[in-house]
Amino acid sequence: MTTEQQLHLRPDSPSQQRSSYGSPDSARYGGERLLFLAEALRTFHDTGALAPSGPDLVNALVVPATSRPNRPISVLEVGAGTGVVTRRLARVLRPGDRLHVVEANPRFAELLREDPVLAARPAGVGLRLSACRVEELPEATGATDDGPEGDTDQAVGTDRAGVGERYDVIVSGLPFTNFEPALVRDILDLYLRLLAPGGELTYFGYLGTTTARTLVSGPRQGARHRAVVRLLRRFEATYGLGRRTVWRNLPPARAHLLRSPGPYA
Numbered sequence: 001m002t003t004e005q006q007l008h009l010r011p012d013s014p015s016q017q018r019s020s021y022g023s024p025d026s027a028r029y030g031g032e033r034l035l036f037l038a039e040a041l042r043t044f045h046d047t048g049a050l051a052p053s054g055p056d057l058v059n060a061l062v063v064p065a066t067s068r069p070n071r072p073i074s075v076l077e078v079g080a081g082t083g084v085v086t087r088r089l090a091r092v093l094r095p096g097d098r099l100h101v102v103e104a105n106p107r108f109a110e111l112l113r114e115d116p117v118l119a120a121r122p123a124g125v126g127l128r129l130s131a132c133r134v135e136e137l138p139e140a141t142g143a144t145d146d147g148p149e150g151d152t153d154q155a156v157g158t159d160r161a162g163v164g165e166r167y168d169v170i171v172s173g174l175p176f177t178n179f180e181p182a183l184v185r186d187i188l189d190l191y192l193r194l195l196a197p198g199g200e201l202t203y204f205g206y207l208g209t210t211t212a213r214t215l216v217s218g219p220r221q222g223a224r225h226r227a228v229v230r231l232l233r234r235f236e237a238t239y240g241l242g243r244r245t246v247w248r249n250l251p252p253a254r255a256h257l258l259r260s261p262g263p264y265a
Contacts, residue, residue: 060255064200072096079173095124197262
């Protein structure tokens with residue numbers, strides 16, 4: 001059963017909130033917002049928004065990483081953008097955990113490589129960065145090398161022991177309703193293959209986009225958009241655990257929590 005009440009958050013402490021959005025790093029993060037806007041205007045199809053996710057949406061997306069078993073976990077973030085979710089994950093993960101970040105935009109990927117919060121993550125938290133699309137990962141293609149030509153797959157301060165593993169948590173920031181239905185289906189199927197049994201997936205969508213898409217882009221794009229929404233709703237009906245509407249976001253969004261089949265080890 002899908003209810004919005006099922007997504008309970010563990011809020012940041014005041015010190016975490018200040019470090020994420022407060023004064024010491026405000027100039028840097030202000031620059032990131034400008035970069036995000038510039039890239040959104042340049043490549044809106046792949047970026048899908050005009051601003052990074054706000055704190056409430058970030059908290060909703062990282063729920064599975066904060067409600068965790070008493071053992072190390074492996075987390076995959078897809079479509080990290082400028083890193084607002086990535087930094088939150090880096091703060092909540094513990095020694096022994098692994099975080100694999102996938103970001104296809106080279107400007108965003110370079111920003112993530114230089115991020116001071118990620119560099120200062122707790123000792124023992126592994127971090128791997130793949131500058132490619134998720135469907136190009138070695139895990140997705142069955143390859144055993146470093147991935148397709150043009151992919152830069154780097155371990156940031158750790159080794160690459162995570163290549164080929166399955167994940168306890170996947171956090172997706174991809175703008176599904178910008179894509180063709182066949183691609184969305186392929187990505188969702190890939191997420192299920194990459195998740196460990198009982199692993200959890202979060203993603204989000206903005207509210208009111210179907211009508212806006214039809215008005216702005218015409219009936220063909222509106223029909224494509226509706227087809228993607230129907231596909232997502234079927235996926236959520238099969239695997240969904242809950243959802244949360246986040247009104248304090250630009251624009252308002254709905255975060256979805258899903259679980260792959262099988263017992264969680």
